[in-house]
Amino acid sequence: MDYHIYLAGEIHSDWRDQLRASLKEKPGVHFHFYGPQENHDLSDAIGEHVLGEQPNAVYKDLQASKINNLRTELHLKKADLVIALFGEKFKQWNTATDAATAIALGKPTIVIRPESLHHPLKELSEKANVTVDTIEQAAQVIDYIFA
Template sequence: MNRPNVVYLSSSAHSDWRNEVRAKYQNNANVILVGPCEQHGLSDAMGAPGDSRPGHKLRITQMLSKSQILFGYIPSDRYRSFNIMLEIGLAHAWGKKIVLVNEARSLDEELRLAVTHVDEYFTSLDQGLTYLEQMLAEPVVNPNQINYSLGQSGTEQLSHQVYLAGEDQSTDWLETIKSHYRSYPSVQFCTGTDWASLATSDILFAFRSSPERRLFNIPLSVGYASTMAKRILFINQGDHHSHAYDYVKPFSDGYFTNLEKGLEYLDYTLGIENR
């Protein structure tokens, strides 16, 4: 079985154009479509752009990092499309293929810089989707060319690797987290002291379940993961000795004081929206 093409659909949530694309590829096992959250209520609850909650950053960086192609669409100038520009910047730095469609003629001048950083540029959605179809008929990128620092691997399906760091004298918390995702085989976990596993993971989920031990392995793991641009969720159950972790918090994408909230944000990061 060939590895699938993963396409990140970037645009405003105020348009249903993605439904047409999903319908076209719904029976094609070689194409997986991902993107930001399109449910406004959920998106706002998890961290809309502009507030301090980390959901927006976690979701777009995780899904975009798993993609080979970014397909960006600007239907009008109503929302100015700052999110698309941000995602193009990320995709360009990560070596993704970028296709941009702009149907807002009033933005042509403002897009001059962005256009120099995309692979293909079109002025109509039909043209862009026709080109995307041609791209998806080609072989997927050679796994040897994948940037493993993003947590990508040459698997045959889209998967998310989560490294679990925390209490090593009790495994109850590990089983709680793993059981939460038992019906989601695309979510895979690794533990232990081998940072090679952390290096090839997408997300560090660090959980301090006990107020007794210092658990130096958590700040160690956070520091290592931060330099490799991993998504980092740090849960300090009960907010014990919070001041001692003030050094760690700025290096985490999200800091939570109970496991339930941490798992809620991990769900969102992984695109699990309706449990």
Template sequence: MSLTIYLSGEIHTDWRQRIIEGCRDFDFSFSSAVTNHEASDAAGDVLGDEAKSFWRDHKSAKVNAIRTKNLIEKCDVAIIRFGDQYKQWNAAFDAGYCAALGKPYITLHSEDIIHPLKEVDAAALAWATSPEQVVEVLKYVASDN
């Protein structure tokens, strides 16, 4: 089975690469939001300078949304990663968008943030605590057995 997988969320660890590497023997394609923090923050800068950071962020969020909306709409399944160091509000938004579209998603996060993510996890079809668990779920989904 061929799957298109969208990888959303935390950008400060190697979780994406671990999933991609673990799935190398399967017919999966992967996509993601821009993971370069500075580039993402500057996505709207080509549209002109802003005196207030709110408007700079607003424009960049909209430019980034062109990419993320299209990739989420085209994916078969999304992996939504919440890391320990930062709050990934964008990942929560992506999860909500997946839920609204009826796109299956898997959350990936540690046990210590179960409570704040209870609604996000309730709509997920699986919750994993490691990229390796995500790989095993994806392999199972794609298997012929």
């Protein structure tokens, strides 16, 4: 069986690699992972790469956002599971948007967040199927589901 997992979250660390490495091999189960564009410079510049130079930074961001949002929407719609990681270091507006969109689409969602972010993420965590504190705990949930 093939499963599509969307990994929402910051793009500045190797947390996606950590999660994939933590998953156990399962006979007949294949995971396909998707996520936001991890090349930050490309993500910010994609509008100008496609449409040419924009008149100012606002328009540059607007055009990049349209393309990035389309990419995210397509991946979220085909996802069987969404995992959204909230970390301590970076602001997580995109992660929150992706997780909320996934939940609104009825996609099963696992939120990973440290205990220190319990309060600011309490409503989102309540709507997610599962909330855990660590990447390893998320891997354990996936291993259990697909055992």
